[in-house]
Amino acid sequence: MKRTLKVLVSVLSLSVLLSTTMAFAGGQQEVKPESGETGATTVVNIALANNPISQALEKIARENYKAEGVDIQISVLPENDLRQKLTTEASTGGTTYDVFFIGPYEANNWARFGWLENLEPYFSKMTAAKKSWYDRADLIQGMVGSVSLDGNAYAVPFYGESSFIMYNKELFAAKGLVMPDAPTWDQIYELAKKIHDPAKGSVGMTMRGAPGWGMSGAPFVTMVNAFGGRFYDMDWNATVDTPEQRAAWQMYKKILREAGQKDILSYTYNECIALMQSGNCGIYYDATSIAPPLESEGSAVAGKVGYVLPPHQKMKTNTAWLWNWSMGLNPKSDAKKKQAAFDFMLWATSKEYIKLTTELDPSGALTPPASRSSTYKLDAYKSAPYAEMTLKTLESTDFTKPTMEPVPYVGLQYIAIPEFADAGTKMTQYLADYVVDKITLDEAIKKTNDLFNQVAVDGKYR
Known part of the structure; x- marks a missing residue:
């Protein structure tokens, strides 16, 4: 049903x-x-x-x-x-x-x-x-x-x-890099790699890595949306095992493994904020509400942060969360x-x-x-400095249209069904295991696809 x-x-x-x-x-x-x-x-x-x-x-x-x-x-x-x-x-x-x-x-x-x-x-x-x-x-x-x-x-x-990209203008200038006003995830990945310099203490990009549907799940699900992925078709069949979803999983891992922080899985937004505030991180994708601490007294990047729209990819419209x-x-x-x-x-x-x-x-x-x-x-x-972009991001976000293809649910960084709190958290644990090479991408995708199919059956969504 x-x-x-x-x-x-x-x-x-x-x-x-x-x-x-x-x-x-x-x-x-x-x-x-x-x-x-x-x-x-x-x-x-x-x-x-x-x-x-x-x-x-x-x-x-x-x-x-x-x-x-x-x-x-x-x-x-x-x-x-x-x-x-x-x-x-x-x-x-x-x-x-x-x-x-x-x-x-x-x-x-x-x-x-x-x-x-x-x-x-x-x-x-x-x-x-x-x-x-x-x-x-x-x-x-x-x-x-x-x-x-x-x-x-x-x-x-x-x-x-909502969510947007925050970047260290000083580190970008030192490398002669320019952040696009509306970057793709491919562009973000390449920029992060150019900033990343562990020998000098520079991290290319930080994102939440700690498992949890409201932790790593928040940026990750918007990445899935950006890559044209979805979690269910209109008949509540799970759609995790698709090229679009696989591309999102691979991008998340590539960024954090090749240009991200150490101890990836221990990072909540608090650790990400502290890293960005230190002045040693080039790019940070997270909530717009996180920008104020970056501009606060004591932050090494106050007055040095640029703000642009969240990354898109296959989906060309705003892929922020709300x-x-x-x-x-x-x-x-x-x-x-x-x-x-x-x-x-x-x-x-x-x-x-x-x-x-x-x-x-x-x-x-x-x-x-x-x-x-x-x-x-x-x-x-x-x-x-973040106020204008915060409003722009909020005003261009459509809570009712999270994906390119039609879906039977709403929610931009989550699926608005009761079961997602548990299912989304399990998904992010599989994501974490994949990121640190405990399981392969095929294993992670299969486990997640099976999980969401079971949710649909148990919940009598189909």
Whole structure:
């Protein structure tokens, strides 16, 4: 039976023990809870993904956010751990966390499962003054829509991102190289090889190598799209064993083995950022939200980074990804906690918070990108070297048309079906094994093709 999405709770249930490392938030910014509750302290637990924008929120909230009778406790977790813990929490009805830090993949599926609170009642009961202060219409609607279901918001975007190429203009100039405005993967590979000089400590190109559907899977799936590949035909037959897919697998390995970082498989975006910031890396393909740290104080490449569209190949249109990190409410939390959590979510996604980040760091390194249109009108942000290309990439990205050939799914760096969290992670493990020569390309392709065919059968997609 053909299906583009199905509710399958069991596939997302994980036998994981929940644990947290808490950091406390408090400070000077007085924000009255909408509920008006007073008395005993209400503790709100939040988990965020370990990336620079989230790290900034944890620190800024700790120093600046205060709500009467509310104690905000924030955990910053590695992305793979976060996804696993929150999926367990949501699927089992746990209440360790009151706020779920999720993206469009989770939001669309979890809203159907009843794992997220509908936020519309909370917005409806806001006072007129608070509605005006929050200015919901200013949120970038494409981002809002990606975490909504049937016109109802189930999360609010904290920051959004697409993907593009970042390159070290100083290293390029030293080699007499020019980066095309819209490069192909072949061109990126040749440029990376010319920059790569291990004897002098120069790395040609870095990309995420750590397995995980949200780690190496993010750049890799967009490479598959760029090479004209897809994962299923319209009858849900797996299409991994094709010349287009093979070309993408080979390119990913060639770049990282011939011009990439050492310890390929240990690199998440955090390690990639640090390498690029050091000034010793020529090219980096990743999320647009990663650009601000490269321009921040202390970065060796601040003012020296160029930004161009993500690489294409056989597919000539924009092959970027589209993602946002958003905040949703745990429907199993008690009402008082949910209201306090919602108030914090409003503050963290407000124009006021964005303005505060630019005051704390005019470089924009702390500022959540691609969540509000007004962000790009701020003097401190609109002149950022990456701002124009970020908008250009976002505006030319079509979430509904990920591939050259028709497909029965949506998603640019993932497939929006519940099973992809597990299947995509297994795929990236096969990719990792192929990159370090544990298995051949034929073995990796067969394992992955068989995996996706089994997903289609087990999920009754065909």
